[in-house]
Amino acid sequence: MLYKFCTALMSSEEEQMTPFSEHLDKIPSLQHGAGRRVAFFDLDRTLISGYSIMALAQETARHAASTGDLRQSARLIRDVVRQKVDPAGGNYHRVVKRVARAITGLSEATLTDLGQRACSRHLERTLYREAIELIETHRNAGDYLVIVTAATRYQVEPLADILGVDEICCTQLEVQNGCFTGEVVAPLCYGEGKSLSARRVVRQQKATLSRSWFYTDSSADLPLLQAVGHPVAVNASDKLAVHARNHKWPQLEFSSRGQPGIEQIARTGAVAQALLTTTLAGRASLALGTSRLNNANRLTRLFGDIGSGIAGLEYEVDGREHLRSQRPAVYVFNHQSLLDSMVMAHLLRDDVVALCKKEMASNPLIGPLLKQVDTIFVDRDDRDQSDVIHRALEVLASGRSLVIAPEGTRSTLGKVQPFKMGAFILARKAGVPLVPIVLHNVKDALPKGGKVIRSATIRVSVLPPIAPEDMRGIRKCCAELEQTYSAVLDNSPVAALPFSASA
Numbered sequence: 001m002l003y004k005f006c007t008a009l010m011s012s013e014e015e016q017m018t019p020f021s022e023h024l025d026k027i028p029s030l031q032h033g034a035g036r037r038v039a040f041f042d043l044d045r046t047l048i049s050g051y052s053i054m055a056l057a058q059e060t061a062r063h064a065a066s067t068g069d070l071r072q073s074a075r076l077i078r079d080v081v082r083q084k085v086d087p088a089g090g091n092y093h094r095v096v097k098r099v100a101r102a103i104t105g106l107s108e109a110t111l112t113d114l115g116q117r118a119c120s121r122h123l124e125r126t127l128y129r130e131a132i133e134l135i136e137t138h139r140n141a142g143d144y145l146v147i148v149t150a151a152t153r154y155q156v157e158p159l160a161d162i163l164g165v166d167e168i169c170c171t172q173l174e175v176q177n178g179c180f181t182g183e184v185v186a187p188l189c190y191g192e193g194k195s196l197s198a199r200r201v202v203r204q205q206k207a208t209l210s211r212s213w214f215y216t217d218s219s220a221d222l223p224l225l226q227a228v229g230h231p232v233a234v235n236a237s238d239k240l241a242v243h244a245r246n247h248k249w250p251q252l253e254f255s256s257r258g259q260p261g262i263e264q265i266a267r268t269g270a271v272a273q274a275l276l277t278t279t280l281a282g283r284a285s286l287a288l289g290t291s292r293l294n295n296a297n298r299l300t301r302l303f304g305d306i307g308s309g310i311a312g313l314e315y316e317v318d319g320r321e322h323l324r325s326q327r328p329a330v331y332v333f334n335h336q337s338l339l340d341s342m343v344m345a346h347l348l349r350d351d352v353v354a355l356c357k358k359e360m361a362s363n364p365l366i367g368p369l370l371k372q373v374d375t376i377f378v379d380r381d382d383r384d385q386s387d388v389i390h391r392a393l394e395v396l397a398s399g400r401s402l403v404i405a406p407e408g409t410r411s412t413l414g415k416v417q418p419f420k421m422g423a424f425i426l427a428r429k430a431g432v433p434l435v436p437i438v439l440h441n442v443k444d445a446l447p448k449g450g451k452v453i454r455s456a457t458i459r460v461s462v463l464p465p466i467a468p469e470d471m472r473g474i475r476k477c478c479a480e481l482e483q484t485y486s487a488v489l490d491n492s493p494v495a496a497l498p499f500s501a502s503a
Contacts, residue, residue, distance in 0.1 A: 042221060046235065053099065055119075271311050322435055322462040
């Protein structure tokens with residue numbers, strides 16, 4: 001009986017959840033002449049998992065300790081890190097006031113810098129993939145995007161820049177002569193305070209709350225939820241979930257971040273073990289007399305196939321025929337995740353050599369494997385890259401191909417970063433084609449800064465090879481290929497672009 005009751009209860013709760021894709025489909029595009037529409041988003045536990053104030057407090061405490069103010073550091077840890085944050089429970093006012101008192105005398109410039117560090121070290125990896133897609137859907141629909149949060153701007157501004165929102169409404173800390181006074185500017189952007197901020201925004205935008213959206217997890221936000229025409233509960237607290245069910249509000253559950261389950265932890269550990277085992281197998285194979293080339297090809301296939309299987313990666317590849325139509329070649333891909341190398345190994349399989357930053361050589365997990373497959377490590381700070389170019393050209397002359405990420409770094413949201421021209425230069429010098437490979441969503445399996453691998457279906461678009469004779473203006477071709485990648489990732493019509501790859 002107990003089992004049946006629990007099963008029925010779980011089924012009832014699942015039925016209350018609105019499928020995410022279904023909700024996105026219900027966001028209509030703004031019609032011409034229909035007036036402005038605003039989409040409001042809470043921050044903590046709505047756009048990110050967890051609470052941003054914890055990350056800022058940790059960075060501030062670390063800064064205080066580094067400057068020798070151990071008493072201030074200890075006070076911050078005591079008052080915030082050990083304080084249970086529960087906005088719905090009403091203690092958020094107290095937490096914010098304690099933080100404000102703890103940073104009395106600190107310069108605003110310093111806290112701004114600490115907020116950037118908190119974002120890059122902690123917060124950007126907690127962004128829900130679903131939240132990013134939700135914001136993009138509202139942006140494409142023509143809505144004005146606003147984060148309305150009880151957090152301070154030092155927590156939210158770096159994330160707002162990443163997400164590209166139009167405005168933030170947040171709690172203000174009092175500043176005099178460039179330093180914090182220890183006071184919070186009333187009213188706090190919390191509860192009724194959020195509603196006041198939202199009303200100000202819609203007045204300025206000549207919009208109305210009745211046509212606006214608001215996404216939040218907390219029952220403390222009921223004043224604004226009840227005021228907008230489209231209230232949506234996201235990762236709802238128990239109290240908000242009951243209210244949402246009673247009022248038939250949509251409820252969304254974001255699961256791409258937060259505490260990993262046992263399965264994700266076990267999978268990540270198994271991938272790490274597979275890396276170590278593959279490395280040891282390669283060393284044993286070389287000791288038994290296997291040629292270095294055959295050993296490298298075998299390790300590449302093992303890493304790509306077995307690694308993908310253990311990681312729970314499946315593949316949907318468009319344009320697979322271009323992967324082997326012309327070899328040797330220079331393969332380029334957009335850098336999204338530490339799993340990119342596994343994905344590329346799975347796709348290309350053999351006779352390939354990667355170029356990657358020299359820091360990876362010292363990585364205790366993957367560094368030894370990269371060295372066995374003849375990876376060319378690049379010191380990005382070295383102005384003289386002649387040795388790298390010479391080794392890369394030798395690889396192409398031997399009949400093997402190169403794999404290069406022309407961005408050189410990963411973005412948090414998977415957006416295309418500026419392309420460098422090295423791949424084009426090498427392809428032109430060697431007289432080989434350049435093959436563009438667009439990775440759509442490897443970040444879903446392991447985002448930038450992520451520690452745990454989640455299973456995913458990786459979507460890949462392989463574009464037609466670009467012949468070396470079509471690369472006369474390398475700078476122009478590089479810029480056009482960057483534009484092509486952005487168009488493919490945005491599902492824009494590539495044919496409309498000035499760049500066209502030759503088959």
